[in-house]
Amino acid sequence: MPGTLPIRDYDLIICDIDGCLSPEASLPFDLAGLAKVAQHNTLAIERGDRPVLTVCSGRPQPFAEAMCRLLQNSIMPCVCENGAWVYHPGTNVYELDPAITxxxxxxxxxxxxxxxxxxxxxxxxxxxxxxxxxxxxxxxxxxxxxxxxxxxxxxxxxxxxxxxxxxxxxxxxxxQHVNKGTGLDRMLTACRLEKARLVGIGDTTGDRYIAERVGFFACPGNAQPAIKEHAHFIAPSHEVRGVLEILERIGTN
Ligand SMILES: [Mg+2]
The missing domain is CATH 3.90.1070 (Hypothetical Protein Ta0175; Chain: A, domain 2)
Incomplete structure (x- = not known):
């Protein structure tokens, strides 16, 4: 209704890339699946009624930037190169961790x-x-x-x-002093978002840094058993199809 504040349970979704949004192996993207994630982000930005999905990845910055563009995330920062970089798609600012000398x-x-x-x-x-x-x-x-x-x-x-x-x-x-967690801490400080208002998605044990920092953590079906132990929800489907089930589960798809 016009004039009412949008209602959403979460403010941001932090999603790993390989094994979640794209296949682990060097295979083509599931473009139809990614288009649905992009549609989710378009609506999130237009209406504010659902959390934007951003990425947190070991991939180098150019790959993460391309994923943000593909997924229509034009406003929320992302973490790349396992925390070394925080990249802001909205302003095109690249921040190397100042603890890297x-x-x-x-x-x-x-x-x-x-x-x-x-x-x-x-x-x-x-x-x-x-x-x-x-x-x-x-x-x-x-x-x-x-x-x-x-x-x-x-x-x-x-x-x-x-x-x-x-x-x-x-x-x-x-x-040794840089990981997805240190990158996320920098990113979340910049965004001023609360843990309870965050969703995380990951498929391997390296994603425990995401799991530790969110109120709701979920895995696609292909995830390693050791990271599934941290999940509040495990999607039946694999990779991006599983991510779409997670979006549905949190009531925003
Ligand atoms: Mg992964």
Missing amino acids: PGHLEAVGELSRWCRQQFGVSGVTEQPGKTASVTLYHPDTAYLRSLMPKVAEQCELRKWPFKVTMTWLYINCDL
Whole structure:
């Protein structure tokens, strides 16, 4: 009704990308599904009667920016590169975590060079676009996994301040003091939003940083069992189809 305040239970949805909005493997987007999320965001911005969905991802900033544009999120900031960056689609402002010093960025360059020298010849590549972390890829995931202890050992030996972890397909070397949680804290401070008014969506244990900061956490059906334990709701369907079921569940789809 004109003149009445819009009613909504939540103010923002914070959603992981890989395994939630897009397939984990290098496959095409489910465009019809993403179009429905985009329609949700269009209505959220026009009417204010539902929370905008933004992203929180390990992906580099350009990928997160493209997802925001695709999903019609033109107003709410997002977290990229596992917390290193907060990006504001509305103003096109990029904020590197101020706790990342020139010394940390030098260590990123040194680690990147060492990995290229050691493993480049065997076909290991670095995911382009990252600036404060190093992400390694090889089409043979078992081979890539076998390299992880060597990377971790070298970081320890050289006193490079990284935590080295394996995701489904990548070795992630992230600065020890930066994660999705620190990125979200910066983003949420800027937005001044309360925990109880936030929804989170994630599919792997790295998304516990999202789960810890929201009033309602949900997973698509393909999520790892260890993160499903944190969920208030687990959608039957996988990936973006599951995200749409979560939007329906919170009464906004
Ligand atoms: Mg994921």
